[in-house]
Structures are given as structure tokens and as C-alpha cells.
Amino acid sequence: MRLRFEIEAVCGRARAGRVSLPRGSYETPIFMPVGTLATVKSMLPEEVEALGAQVILANAYHLYLRPGEDVVADHGGLHQFMGWPRLILTDSGGFQIFSLRQLMKIDDSGVRFRSHVDGSEHFLDPERAMAVQAALGSDIAMAFDHCPPSDAPRARVLEAVQRTTAWARRCVEQPRPEHQARFGIVQGGLDLALRRQHLAEITALPFDGFALGGLSVGETPQEMYGVLDEIAPSMPEQRPRYLMGVGRPEDLVEAIRRGIDMFDCVMPTRNARNGHLFTPSGRVNISNAEHRRSTRPIDETCGCPTCARYSRAYLRHLFATKEILFSRLATAHNLYVVIELVRAARRAILAGDLEPWAESVLRRKRD
Secondary structure (H helix, E strand, C coil): CCCCCEEEEEECEEEEEEEEEEEEEEEEEEEEECCCCCCCCCCHHHHHHHCCEEEEEHHHHHHCCCCCHHHHHHHHCCCHHHHCEEEEEEEEEHHHHHCCCCCEEEEECCCEEECCCCEEEEEEEEEEEHHHHHHHCCCCCCCCCCCCCCCCCCHHHHHHHHHHHHHHHCCCCCCCCCHHHHHHHEEECCCCHHHHHHHHHHHHHCCCCEEECCCCCCCCCEEEEHHHHHHHHHHHCCEEEECCCCCCCHHHHHHHHCCEEEEEEHHHHHHCCEEEECCEEEEEEEHHHHCEEEEEEECCCCHHHHHCCHEEEEEEEEHCCCCCHHHHHHHHHHHHHHHHHHHHHHHHHCCHHHHHHHHHHHHHHHH
């Protein structure tokens, strides 16, 4: 079996578990830093690992365009190419492709589009998407899906659901490396009936885990929580549940409460590079004048290497002068905060006191 999921504890609807794969294992709940182009921006792989990351996400669409999956395969796969010793999940790139302005044609066969890099024409279908991920050698490969815009009318969402099911059936028929697990993706937007329909269709296929796609794309938090309330309890209990593209600390807590096991998002790293740093009570905008002479760290309670050594005034100076070091220090902080938040949730589940812990975290955010 390519993937084994052991549930170690349940607290309400939340779960703490361990996912075992042929090349390693990881504990859940888990936050996976995004390394779109086989790098977490500004960070060395060993630094990301030291922050507590167990899995990194890379994007097959971007790596297909450059350097090309053949270049990665020449190195023996993504792990050797990027020097990452732990596990890797690859997204098929469906979300990115359907976000392109240069999208030329979508039909049931696949997607024709122009590269955002050089304008060259490309065609991707489920077969090619899975072949690219096989060449990349990731530990978990995502099915190729059709992700509709958040404001799409119901007819377009239904079309995306039907197409994603058809493509998922083609995905599971493709060959894959012995070590590689595959996850299916459930679409349906905010339409609960379509979500239920699509969940039934995707979970009928032999995937190793299941993801919820098409969320955190413009809807309100309450709308997203409504989908989770309706759909998460019906997802297979003995398979990992993955909420794609979600990384706001409040959303992580609320989704874990509702039984989600896995998360990824560019927000912690992107916010860091833009000077927005996470604290238990909210975000610090390091460019604000109030930090110009502050000798305090970002957060006195934080265990990250940035808070152990550097003041807000120093970080503000680096940001104002556009020093590369700022991105490294800020990224290390935000990633640590999010990874540690999810680890703390796991500890609370194992201890049987998730609800008091979650309420205390959310109360600090509200106050």
C-alpha cells in the first residue's frame, strides 16, 4: 500500500494522525510550506526543515514550463534536484492554468494555453499532468482538476465538477512510480448539493487521499466554514483530508476543528516578503513608523530564530532598505508561526482539549 493513515486521537471532529509513505511519514494536522519552483522563496531547505516542515509543496505546472520535468528527472527527481530530504507533494497545476489570462481552450480532452513565461503554446491533459508528476518523483501527486472561478454561475461549476470527475477517472488509470500516492480533488464551489455530488463521485475512485479545492478563492470565511461543516464529515474517515490553499491562522484553527488534516498556502511566505508578520494577536506591519526604534522582537513568545535575535527596528530597517536578509528573517518567522500553530493543535487533540485551546487562540485574534 502506497499510503497508510493511522488516526492517533480524535477530539470532537478534529483528528491527530500519522501518514506513512514508502519514503517517509508525517504527522497530522500538518501545514506544508509552498515551494512552487522547487524552492521556498529565500530559504535553504535545511532552514525550512529546522522550522518543523515535514512536507513541501511544489507545482507541476510551473516546473513543467521551467526547467522542464526532464531536467528534474535527470537529477533523480525533485528531492535530489532541490536538496530536500523529507516528503514532497506536487499540485497538478489545474488551479494555476485556469487562472491564466492566456487560457486558449478548455474541453473534455484537456487544456490549451500559452505560457506565462514566454507565450509558447502548450496542451495539458490528465495523462500528461500525471506523467509530469511521475517524472518529478513526488511522494504525493494531485489529480488534474478544473477549478472554476469563485463567482462562476452554477452551470459553469457543474461543468467543472463533471469534467473533474472524468479527468480523475483518467488520472487513476495512468502509471506511477511505486512510491507515489495520489489524491483526488473535490470541486463544487459554494453549492453544497454539487459538493456532495462530487464528493461521492471522487471518493468512489481509488485515490489514497482526498482534497477540497476551489476554496479560499474570494469567498468569506463563513462561507468556507459552511462548506467544511457540510462536506468534511462525509469525507472518508480512513483517508487524509486536505484543504488546498488555506493558510490564514484563524482558518487553520477552524478547519482543524472541522476534521481537516492537511493544509498549504503561499500566504505566510508572501506576507512575510511584503512586511506583514504574524503574531498571536494579529499581523504586524513592519513598515509602520511605530517600529522604527522598537527593541522588541516581533513576538516575545515566539520560538523562531528571528525573534530570538532581532528587533522590530532592525527588521524595519532591512525592509525599508530592501535588503535580501529581510525576506529570509521574515519568512522564517511566519513559517514557524504557522507550522507551530498546527503542531500546537495536534498536541491539543492528543491531550483531549482542542476546544479550550482553539477558543484561546481565536480570542486573542479577536481582541
